Amino acid sequence: MSQQFDVCIRGDGVVGRTLALLLARERLRVALVSPPPEVQSAPASPDVRAYALNAASKTLLEDLRSWPDTLLDQTPAVTPVLQIEVQDSSLADSLLDFSASQLGQPALTWIVDVPTLEQQLAQAVRFSPQIEQLTAPVKAALQVVCEGKHSSSREEFGASYSIKPYGQKAIAAHLESSLPHQGVARQWFDGGDVLALLPLAGPDANAVALVWSVSNDHADALQAMTDEDFCAALQKVCGPAVGQLSLTSKRACWPLALASADRWVGPGWALAGDAAHTIHPLAGQGLNLGLADAQALAKTLAEREYWRALGDEKLLRRYERSRRADVAAMGMVTDGLYSAFSHSAGPLQALRQWGMRGFARSGPLKSWVMRRATGL
Template sequence: MTAHHQSFHIAVVGGGLVGKSAALALAQAGLRVALIAQPAAPRPADARFDARIYALSASSQALFERLRIWQALDHDRLEPVYDMRVYGDALAELHFSAFQAAVPQLAWIVESSLIEHALDAALRFQPNAAWFDTRAQGLDVRADAATLALASGQVLEADLIVGADGAHSWVRAQMGVNVMRRDYRQTGVVANFKAEKPHGETAYQWFRDGEVIALLPLPEGHVSLVWSARTEHARELIALDHAKLEAEVEAATRSRLGALECVGAAHGFPLALQRIDRLIAPRIALVGDAAHLIHPLAGQGMNLGLRDVASLVDVLTAKEAFRDLGDVVLLRRYERSRREDIGALTLATDGLERLFAVPGMLARTVRNAGMALVGAQPLVKRWLVSAALG
C-alpha cells in the first residue's frame, strides 16, 4: 500500500448535513471513515440569516444530540415551532399544536450553515475520520472491497461506500439503478423577512392556486419564506426588488404578520419528485437526496435523510461479528428499514401536491371539506404530528 493508497471501513461521498452526519456518526461508532466532501462555505458577512432554513423534527434533534452537535449550537439562533396553521383555498384551516399533541415542540427552525459548521468542527477533531476535500471520479467494486479513485490522485479502499452526494448522485449513477423522476415544474423561492407582527413561534402555510407559501419563524421576530411557485412565476418573484417582493408576500399571506421587511436576497431551487428502485448494491448504500427527493411542502426532506443516517448506523453497528460491512445481506436490512418511511412520505407529499394543483370549484370544495374533516378529528391530527416528528 503506497502513501496515496489508504484503507478505511467506510467512505462517505458527499457533504452537506446528511453526508457529514453519516461520517461523524460512523466515526463515533469506532469505524475508520473517509469523507469526500467540501467544508461548509463561510457565512456571508452581510447575511442576517441563511437562505436555506430547515424545520428539524424530533428524530433529527435526537440524532444531533446523539452526535453531540445539538449541544454545541448557538441556541439563540434556533427557533421552536409550537403551533402550525395551514390554510386551504378558502377559509379552511388546520391548526396543529404542540400542547395538544403533548410534545415539547412541533419542530425547530435551524439555519443550514449553523449545523454544518458544527459538524465540520466535530469532524476535524474526530480521530477516526479523514477528510478529503476533492471529488470521487472512479469506483471499482470487488468481492473483498471497493476502491475509490479521487480527483486528487489518491486511491481509497473501503468495505462500504455511502452515497450522500445529492439528487444528481455520482455514486448512484455507478450503481446503475432505475431513477423515476417527476419534474414539478416549480421552483422553491426562499427569502427572509423582519415581520411587523410577532410570529408567536408559529409556522404558517397557505395553499393557493396550485402553489404553496410557507412562513417559518426565526429569532428576533424574523420569518423565512418558502414559496413553491410555478417556475415562470418563481423567476418573476426572484427578479423583484425588495419593496415589490415584500408587497407580493404580504398579499399572498393576507398580511398575517403585517408588513414584511426583506433582509437578504431571494434564491430559488428546482422542485422534483425522485424515486429509485433500490437503495443498496454490493458495498454501496445511498442516503438523503441520493436515495429520494420529495416536495418540500411538508418540510420533511432533510428529516427523511437524517433518518436514513440513523437507520444505516444502527444496522451497521448491530451487525454480526462475522459479517462484512459491505455484505448485501446486511445492507438489505437497512433498505427494508427505510422502505415504509420513505414510501409513506413520498406518497403523502406527492399526493398533496397533486390534490392542490387540480383547478376548479369542485376540487376546491373537496379539498376544503377534507381539511375541515381532519381538523375535527383530534386523533388524526395527533397521528399526523407523530408522523412528522419521526
Template structure:
C-alpha cells in the same frame, strides 16, 4: 489525525467512504466514528465551496435526538442571544384557499415543540466542528477504497449515475423560492402555511421564540419563479404580504431570493455491489419529495440513523459491504420513504387542482380534519418523529 480541509489523498485504510459532506454525510460520519469505524469523508462543505444558503430546516424530535447523540445539535449559547440558531415551533397554522383551516399546537401534543427550525449555516458549522474533533474521520478530496461507500451527494449524484443506479424522476411544474424576511410583527414561534391558487407558501419562524424573522418557502409555477427572482425586493415582499394575508405585517428582505426545481424522485435500488465493495445511497441521492411537509431532511437523517444502526448490529463475521446486510437497511427505509413521498405528492396534487368542486372538497376536508381528534394527534406524532409515542 484529522484535517480541516480535504486532502488530495491518503495512505490510511478506511472502513467506510462517504461521498458528500453535507448535513446527511457529516452526520453519518459522526455516527460511524462513534462506533470506532475509520471513515473517509469525501467532498467539501457548502461554506468551503463559497456557497450561500437561505433555507432553514424544520427538524423533528427524532432528528434532534440523532444530532444530539453526536453533539452536533446547534444549541443556543451566550454568543447567540441576538440570533439563536434554533427556534422551537409552538404551533402550526395551515390555511386553504376557501376558508379551510387547520391548526396544530405543541401543547395539544404534550410536547415542548412541534418541530425546531434550524438555521442551515449554524447546523453545518456545528457538524463541521464535531467532525474536526473526531480522529477517526479524515476529509479527503479523492474517493479512497473502502469496504463500504455511502453516497450522500444529493439529488444530482454523479456517483449514483456512474454506478448505474436508476433514479426515477417526475418533475413538478413548480419551483421553490426561498428567502429570509424581517417582519413588522413577531412570529410568536408559529409556523404558517397557505395553500392557494395552486401555490404553497410557508413562513418558518427564525431568531428564537421572540424573533421577527422568517424563512420563506414558496412553491410557484416555474415561469413565475423565474420572474420573481428578477423582481425588485419591494414588489416581492408585497406579493408575500398579500398571499400571507398580512399575518406578520410589513416585511423587508434580508437576503436575495433563491430558487430550485421541485420533483418527486426515488432510486430503484438503494444498494449495489462493486469490485471494490458495497455501496448504499442515502438522503437526496436516494429520494426527493415536495417540501410542503417539511420532511426532506428528517427523512435523510432517518436514512443514516438506520444505516448506522444496521452496521452497528451486524454479525461479527459479516463485512460492512455485505449485500445481505445492506438489504436490511434498504428494506427498513424504502417503505417509509415511499409512504412520505406518496403523501406529499397527493397533497400537492390535491391543492394544485383548479376544479371548484375539488377546491370545496379539500377545504371541507381540511376543516374536518382539524376536528378529527385522535387521527389529527396521530398524524402530528408521525410528523414530529414520535411514531411510537
C-alpha cells in the same frame, strides 16, 4: 503504509457528516469525501434555506453533540415551532391548526439555521480521530453516496434515478415582520402554489424564513421583481395577520421534483439522503428523512453478524427495507397534498375543504399524523 478505511462516505453535507460521526462511534475508520477546494463553488450569498427538524432528528444531533446553539451575534440558531397554521387562500380562517400543547410537547418542530448546523457537524468531524477528510474517494469495504440529488456517483454503481418534475420552483428568503412570529409557522395553499413562513431567531423575534413553491413561470416573474414588488406580491397571499414584511436577504430559487433511486444498495455500496430520494418541501420533511437514513444505516452496520462484511448486499438490504416504506409513505403524502391543492375548480375545492376540515376534527387520526410528522 497507506490508511485503510472501513467506509468511504462520498459527500460531506449534513447527512454525510452525521453518518460519519455515527460510524466513528462504532470504531469504524471513515473517509469523508468532499470536493477539492478548487472545484467547490463559493456561495453567491448567505444560505437562506430553512431546515425544519423533528424530535427524532433533534435527539440524534444532540446525541452527537452537534445540535446548534447560537450564531456569532448570540442570535438563537434554533427556533421552536409552537403552532402550525395551514390555510387555503380561498378561506378566511385556518383550514388546519396544530399545536405543541395538543401533544404535550415543548415544540412541534425546530427551525434550524443551516450554516450553524453545518459548522457544528464540521467541528465534531474535525475532532473525531476515526474520520479522515479527503478530496477524492478511496478504497473501502463500503461506499456510501451522500452527494445529494445531483450525485455523480449513482450511475457508477448502476443505480438509476427516476424524477417526476413538479413544474415548480421553490423561492427562499429571510424576512423581517412588523409583528413577532410567536413561534407560529404558517402555510398557505394558493391554487397550485404553496407558501410557508417559518419562525427564526428565537421565540420572541420578528424574523421569518420564506419557502414559496410556485410554477416555473411564476417563479421567474417573482425573481425578476424588485424587493418592494416581491414583498407586495407576498403580502397579497399572506394578508395583514403576519404584519408588514420586508426582505433581509437575497432570494434563492431551485426546481422541485419527486425523485427516487431504483436501488439504494448493492454489493459494497449504499445511497442515503437526497442521493436516494427527494420529496416536495411542503411538509418540511426532506432533511428528517435523510438523517433517519443515516441513523438506520449506522444501526444496520452496528448490528451485523460478526462474520458478515460491511459491504455484504444482504446486510445492506436490511437498511433499504427499513427505510423505503417510510420514505415512500412521506412521498405519497406530500405528492397527494400537492395534487389535492393544485386544483382550484369549485367542486374539487369544496371536496378538499370538506376533507381537510374532517381531518381537523378527527382527534385520534390528527394526533397520530402529528406524532408521525414530528418524529415522536
